Structures are given as structure tokens and as C-alpha cells.
Amino acid sequence: MTTSIRAKKHVFVLDCPDAGALAAFYARLLGWSAQASSDSADWVDVVPPEGEAGGLALACQQVDDYRAPEWPDGPIPQQAHLDFTVSSIERTAPIAESAGATRHPHQPSEDGTFTVFLDPAGHPFCLCEE
Missing domain, CATH: 3.10.180.10 (2,3-Dihydroxybiphenyl 1,2-Dioxygenase, domain 1)
Structure with a gap:
């Protein structure tokens, strides 16, 4: 087995x-x-x-009655998110934004190795730099 x-x-x-x-x-x-x-x-x-x-x-x-996560604090938790590892956040962020993503106002990365965005439905996702 x-x-x-x-x-x-x-x-x-x-x-x-x-x-x-x-x-x-x-x-x-x-x-x-x-x-x-x-x-x-x-x-x-x-x-x-x-x-x-x-x-x-x-x-x-x-889904009916969808409610977006309220990250980092709020009554509807994040639950999951996607990370996309890229060679350059600086070059990739404008592509994400032109596709419809928005930068989240809360950016917890102290060293700039990742940037948090929201997709059009409010799901957080990160662009991560190696």
C-alpha cells in the first residue's frame, strides 16, 4: 500500500x-x-x-455572496495566497498592475524581497525576488 x-x-x-x-x-x-x-x-x-x-x-x-479576504487584519482572513518568484520585482510589478493587480498598502517585507498585491477579487498574492 x-x-x-x-x-x-x-x-x-x-x-x-x-x-x-x-x-x-x-x-x-x-x-x-x-x-x-x-x-x-x-x-x-x-x-x-x-x-x-x-x-x-x-x-x-x-460563488454566491463572495467576500474578499481582509488582510492583514479583519474579520475575513486571508486563508491562502499565491507566491510568484520572479527575477525582478521592479520589472514585474508594472506588468502585474497593468493586468489589473493593485499593491496592498501593507508591505511587511523589510528587505524588499517580496511585494504584496491584490488580484481583482481581493486575493493577496506576492511577487518574490530571488
Whole structure:
């Protein structure tokens, strides 16, 4: 008996008020593609070009009464966030902002190795510099 599952695909799912809009944001941000589900209008996959991202994909799931996380303090906790490691935050931040991201007013990095942004649905994500 094996002690772990062997997943064929790894998908990180983000709840949101508009699955198509949030999927379009992440597709623009990452250079991936948004693929609407044939089964549900409330689900859109965001997939990398073949061979990239090691089998990881994102999905956006539309939920009724969605409320954005209120990070760093607030009644609705962050719960999870995405980190994207880039070669230069300075060069990458304008790309994220032109795709629709906004810089969060709270920036906890003292050494500037990461910058916190919010996606259009209010999920925090970080650009991290190696």
C-alpha cells in the first residue's frame, strides 16, 4: 500500500464573484490561457502552456455572496495566497498592475524581497525576488 496519492493534476482554486473575469486576470498576468468549463459557467481553468508549471494549474470558481479576504487584519482572513518568484520585482510589478493587480498598502517585507498585491477579487498574492 502506498502512503501518498499520485495526483495527475494539481489545481489551486480561488473563490471569486466572477470566475471569467478573475481567470482572465491570471491568464494575462502569467501568460497562460483561460478555459471555460463545459460543465459549469461558474468554473474557469487557467492553464499554463504545455510543459510549463510542472502540472500546476489555477481555477476560478464563482460563488454566491463572495467576500474578499481582509488582510492583514479583519474579520475575513486571508486563508491562502499565491507566491510568484520572479527575477525582478521592479520589472514585474508594472506588468502585474497593468493586468489589473493593485499593491496592498501593507508591505511587511523589510528587505524588499517580496511585494504584496491584490488580484481583482481581493486575493493577496506576492511577487518574490530571488
